[in-house]
Amino acid sequence: MTRHEPFSVWAPRADNAELVLGSDTVALEPAGDGWFVAPADTVAQASAAGDVDYGYLLDDEGPFPDPRSRRQPKGVHELSRTWDASAYAWGDHAWSGRPLAGGVIYELHIGTFTPGGTFDSAIEKLDHLVELGIDFVEVLPVNGFNGLYNWGYDGVLWYAVHEQYGGPTGYQRFVDACHQRGLAVIQDVVYNHLGPSGNYLPKFGPYLHDGSSNTWGASLNLDGEESDAVRDYIVDNVLSWFTDMHVDGLRLDAVHALRDNRATHILQEMAIQTERVSARLNKPLTLIAESDRNDPRTITPLEAGGIGMAGQWSDDFHHAVHANVTGEHDGYYADFAGIESLVKVLTRGFFHDGTYSSFRGHHHGAPIDTLRTPAWRLVVCNQNHDQIGNRAIGDRLTATLDENQLALVAGLTLLSPFTPMLFMGEEWAASTPWQFFTSHPEPELGTATAEGRIAEFAKLGWDPSIVPDPQDPETFEGSKLQWGEIEGDGIHGRTLELYRRLIHLRRSIPSITDPSFRDVTVHAPAETLLVIERPDVAILVNLAADTVELPDALAARLTGWSEALVSGDYTATPTLGAHTLVVLTREPLAASA
Known part of the structure; x- marks a missing residue:
């Protein structure tokens, strides 16, 4: 069961749980099914006191931050702080939402979108997106992670918003400002893994699946013992973005890494609950999956027996455009050499729809039912955070293509029948790279990350000396957009x-x-x-x-x-x-x- 009482926590691995509330420590009362709740008088006193710092002691160990913490003002290893999502005075009452069909998405990273790297500084650039013709602003992950900056995929506290960006209230201001300009907001969320630092969830309960892992580490426990509460934890988070933060959609990271053998897949559960909230709020809400499977069931509606995602990213489109315009045919681009790959993705959606993938070493994907599936369900791009940032030096297409070639990839993307997505700065041929950057405070983790990055590209034949150190602050600073480039009548x-x-x-x-x-x-x-x-x-x-x-x-x-x-x-x-x-x-x- 899901509990919403203040200072309630699911901790089935603990015999005793205590609430650290400011300078006080209060014993929590068992409430069944692994839940502990605070006494009513403690809740009343804390509510009267306003925002307070708190955490949990589990069998005298801790205190640990709240797994459902909404604020971490001092970082993910410290106490949580109470935050009232309903206190913000929204100004988007006239906003009725935006369906994905026919829209144009703009992907951005708050920390590098502007020199200031905050929600408030991003608001100052929203008029630029309106003038460009954007419909959706897609924000890379902003949930709580350790350090000052990174891509956002190392989050460990999914309900919190990174404090350096402006915290949860700053996020509400950003969404409100978008809506008042007619821009919908899609939030990138990560439910397939947790970051390497600050993940205390295993202290509380079986959030992770001990016998299953993916590329990034242990899988979430979606189908094992006591997985009901884990699934509730995820679905409640999905709904909190829609209700507390007013977002219009979520982009779900790497859903192929969600290991779930239950009859109702976690993605279907998300889709079902999203439809219910959409009806209650009387506005369209969108779920977009990043999936490596090329499985058309992902974008098949629930009522037709599918997973029920509104859309999914199409890497095949990107690879076909990239291989044909740049001439790069290494790695996963090998199968896309030749103009016929473009013909196929434009007419059938997937290139690998049961065909042999030389990169994977096996047949991959299944055909899309092009008679019943609208093309807008595929989100396409010629650049995104992965396809730029996961290159050795984070170079954009600007570094290798001339002005006319850049026009080709723009035209193929924006004039396609799919849902086009731009990556920030692409629209003016930004000269700045977008590199892989981290700020792990732990020296050993920072060193391991940097060495691992170098070793990864050394295997591919890259000179290790040219691979940027992700821990070097200049790697982060050099990835920020230079807005002055759009002035004048040059290439930008x-x-x-x-x-x-x-x-x-x-x-x-x-x-x-x-x-x-x-x-x-x-x-x-x-x-x-x-x-x-x-x-x-x-x-x-x-x-x-x-x-x-x-x-x-x-x-x-x-x-x-x-x-x-x-x-x-x-x-x-x-x-x-x-x-x-x-x-x-x-x-x-x-x-x-």
Whole structure:
């Protein structure tokens, strides 16, 4: 059972539990099923005192922070602090939410999005996103982790918000500011593992599965003994983002690492409870999965027997675009060499849909039912935090592609029938890298992290001396966006204008966001020429460094169509210059477009 009383804690591994409340220590009362609760008079006194620091002693060991702590002002190893989620005066009463279909997502990391690295400083840049045409702001994890900064995937207190960013109230201000500008908020959350420092959950109960592990360590106990309370812990956290923080969606990290053999998978349970809250709040709420399985059941609705996620990230789209535009064919890019990979992902969603994956060494995935599945359920990108930050030096596409090539990847992403996602700074061809950075206070953990990172890339043939030290503060500082780059009419200003134009075209041409796979025709009449046709728009892409001739039949079919956007060399002849993107419409667009 789930308890919501103040100062209640699930600690089935303890015979006795005590509450450390300021300078006092109070014995907690057993309440059954492993729960301990504080005496009513203690709760009343604490409520009258306002925000207080507290923790739990378990069989005289501790005190430990509350597993459901909402604030950790002194770090994840210290006492928790009470926080009233209802105290904030919200100003988003007119906000009615935003469905994922037809939207554009912008992924950002609070610590490096602005020089200040806080929610309040991020608010100052929201108008930029509005002018760009963004619908959803996706925030990398902000829950409690040890240290001052990292990517956010080392969280150990899932209900708390990192204090250096502005804490939980700062987060509420950020979401409120987004809503008042018409921006929905998606929060990236991690339920598949816990960070290496500050994880006291095993002291309280069997939160982890002793016999199962994943890439990051022990798996969560989702299907073993006493797993009901663990599942409640996760689902309650999902719902708290929607109710206490007013977020509009969650991006669920690496759901393939959630080991769950129960009849109702934890993801289905999340989806069921999310639908209930959505109905109660009368606004759309979205769950997006990051999944490595290429399993179409992930995005199949609950009522059709699926997992019930609204959407999922599509790595196959990224890999096909990256391999064809950059020419990188190593590692997991090997299978995506050749323009046919682009044709397949644009028409069938997954590239590996039961085909052999040379990187994995086995057949992978299953086909999407393109007759019944809307394309918007796949979230696509040409860059994201993983695909940049997990490169040896964290280099963006800006480091290897010219301006016209950057336009190609932008056009393929933003003019696709899927849900496009941008990574912060991409829209102006930001020159700054986004590298892997940590700030582990424990010297041994910091050293192990740095050495492990270097060893990982040394195996791939990289010179260890060029791999940044994740513990070096300069690695973090150098990953912050330089907002001054967008001034002027150089590559940064031109790229920003291109992105604005592409998003505007996405809004102006209805067939671009038509989610039906059936109404799009994609073919490659030459090795480097990609043609995407819909009833009222044609997108021509020359991936080569040389000019390419359009086939006579295609040129004749498009004769008289209007140029809505041209990036590169195109003069309304059958010839496309090197790295050229052309968008043609059957009817001229309004002048404002």
